[in-house]
Amino acid sequence: MAFKKKEFGDKRDYHQELTDKTKKDIDELIFILDNNPNLKWEAKWLICKEAPINPATGTKYQGINRISLSIQRFPDNRFYTYNNIADMEKIRAKNVFDTKELSSQLDNKSITYAEYDKKMAVIEKSFLDLEDKGLLDRTKPMHVMKGSIGTPIFKAIQLSFKNNSIDKNEEIVNDQTASSESTIKIWKQVYCGTVHNASNIANIKPKFEYKLDFIPHEETELQLRSMIEIKGMEYEEINQGRAYFSPSQNKVVMPLRESFETVNDFYGTLLHELGHATGPELNRDQSGGFGSKSYAFEEFVADISSNFMSSELGIPYNPSQHENHVAYLKSWSKALGDDKEFIFKAAAKAQSVVEYLNDTRHELKVKLGLIVEHKNDLKEVVKPTVSNEIINKPVVRQKM
Template sequence: MAASSKKPYYEQISEQLIEQLKAGTAPFQKPWEPGTLMMPHNPVSGTRYRAGNAFWLSMQGRNDPRWMTYKQAQSIGAQVRRGESGTLVQYWKFEEKVPKKDAQGKPVLDKDGKKVMVTVRLDKPRCFSAIVFNAEQVDGLKPLEKKELAWDRHQRAEKIIRGSGVTILHDQADRAFYRPGTDSIHLPPRPQFPSADRYYHTALHEVGHASGHKSRLDRDLGGTFGSERYAKEELRAEIASLMIGERLEIGHDPGQHAAYVGSWIKALKDDPKEILRASKDAEQICEYVMSRELEKSVSVKPEPSLQKPVREPVKERELPQAEKTSEPTMEL
C-alpha cells in the first residue's frame, strides 16, 4: 500500500486484509515454524510496533521485520533507496508531559533548576502519522541476525498455562476448545500432538480465549458457533496467537479458518474499524497471557492415560459443529 493513499488508515488495513483473507495469505492464516516469525519492530528506537500498526506492517509481505522512518535510517548511516514507497502507521496520544506549577501558577523547579514535568491526560486524544520503510527498502543496514530457538520456550509456555487460573482437561479425541460456562480448557492428550510446540500453541490459543472470562478481561464470549460475536472473538484470538507464538518462539498453526473467513470478511465490510479494535484487543490478550508466566502455578489435571477419562456430555460431543447448543465453546 503506497504511503500516498488518501483513504483513512483503518480502511486501508481492512481492505487489504479482506483481500488477503480471500487469498488465504493473512499473517494468521499462514503456518510459521518455531523461531521463524518475528513481529515488526524498530531497530533504531528499539521499540516493538503494537496493535494495529504491528498487524498492518506484518501484512506487507516483507521477510524482514525491521521498520523505520527515513530519518531514523539516516541516523544510523543507512539510506532508503530512491523510488521506494513507505507505509503509513498511526499513533494515538492520550497523555503528555507538561511543567508542574505551584499555587501561583509558576513552574516548579527541581534542585538543578530544571522544570519538574508531570503526565496529564489529554481531553481529546491526538492522532499522529508516520511513514516507515522496511529494511528490505534500505541500503547500508547490517543483515538481520538469525535467532537461535530459546531452549526454555516450553518451560515458559508451561508456566503460563499453569498460571492462567483455568482448569485444563485433556479429555478430547481431536478437538480443542474453551468453555466459558465452566471456565475450562479441553484438549486432546499431549502425545496426540505432532510436537511440543504445536501442543503449546493450541493450549495457549485457548488460554487466549479464557482471558475473556468476566473475572479477567471480560470480553463478550456469548456468541454461538457461526455467529458474528463468535467470529469476532476468534479473530482476536488468532491475532493474539500470532503475537504469543512469536514472543515464545513456538511458531503459529493457522488451525481451521474455513468456517470463519466469511464472517470475518462480512464484519470488516460492515465496519472497517473492526480490525483496529480486534488488533487492540489481541494486543491486550497477548500481554495478559504473557503476564501469567509470573503467576503462581495451579494444578493441571493429569492426562487421560493417568486418570479415568472424562466423558463429555453426549449432546456436546455428537451434535454437528454448526448445531451446537447455546453453551458457547471457543474452538481452535
C-alpha cells in the same frame, strides 16, 4: 464529469487501506481452500515469526502496528522512519568528517596524541551506537532506497465526544451516561507516520538471527501452569477431538497430546484456547454462538493473539490446527467488509491478551524463584531455565 475524491484534497483513509489489504489476503486464502478441498492448508493471512522492531528507537511494534507491518511479508523484521535514517546518516557523515579533521590536526601537531585519543573515543562510541542501530559500513552513506514504499503505523490517542454523537461501536474509556449531553472519551488509532523496511535501506546490516533464551515448549508449559495456579483456570485433556474454552466453568479442554500430529500443533492450539481463557477477566463478550458477529470477533481476537503468542514463545503457528478455521476466515472477511474498524478493535483486544498472558507467566516465574525482582531499581535477574521436574508439575487430569 466524475472526480476522484483525492482531487478535492481528501486525506487517505489508512484504516480502510489496511482493512482492504487484510480482507484481500483472507479472501485469497478462502479461494484457494474452496478450490482445493483436499489441500492441507499451511498458508497464513498473518505471519508473526518475530515482532517488528525499530532498532533506532528500540520500539517493539504492538497491536495494530504489528499486523500492519507483518502482513507486508518482508523477510526482515526491522523498520525505520525516514527521519531515523536521515539522522543516522547525519551523525555518520559528521563522524567521518571529524575523524579526518582530527587526523589532519594530529599531523599538523595542533593537538596532542592524548587529545586525539580522547576525541576519537567519543567518535568511536558514536559509531558503535550507529552500528547497534544497523549501520553496516562506516565509510558509506545510509539512505532509503529510491522507490521504497513505506508502511503506515498508528498511535492510540484519546478523543472526547458528546454522548449523543459517539459511534456505539467505539471503545469507550470513561462512560458518563447520565444525560445525552455527557462527555465521553474513546481511544482511537490514528495514522502517525510511515516506516521503511530494512531491506529497502542502503548500507544496513544483514538481519540478525534472533535466538530464544528459553526452550519454547517448556515456556509454554509455564504459561499453562500460570493460568492454572495464578488465575485459577481449570484445565483438562480428554480423549476427544475438540479443543475449547468454557467461560461458565473457566475451563480449557484439550484433546490428548498424543492425538496431535506434532507437538507444535498441540501447543499452538493450546495458545489459541488460552487466548479465549483471558476473555472473562478482560471483559470480552463471549456469549455469541457460531455465526454471530460477537463469535467471529472473539475468534479473530484469539487467532491474532495466538499468532502473537506463538512468536513470543517460539512456537510455529499453524492455522489449520484450529477447528472450522475456513468458516472463521469467511466470517472475518464479511466483518472486515462491513466495518473498517473491525481489525483495529480486534488488534487492541489481542494485544491486551498478550500482555495479560505475559504478565501472568512472569508472576509465576517470580513465585517459583526463576526471576528475582529488585524492588529498589525494578531490575530483574533471570535464573537458569527451570528443570523439567519443576515445569511439568502434574496439573492435568486425563480421561479415557
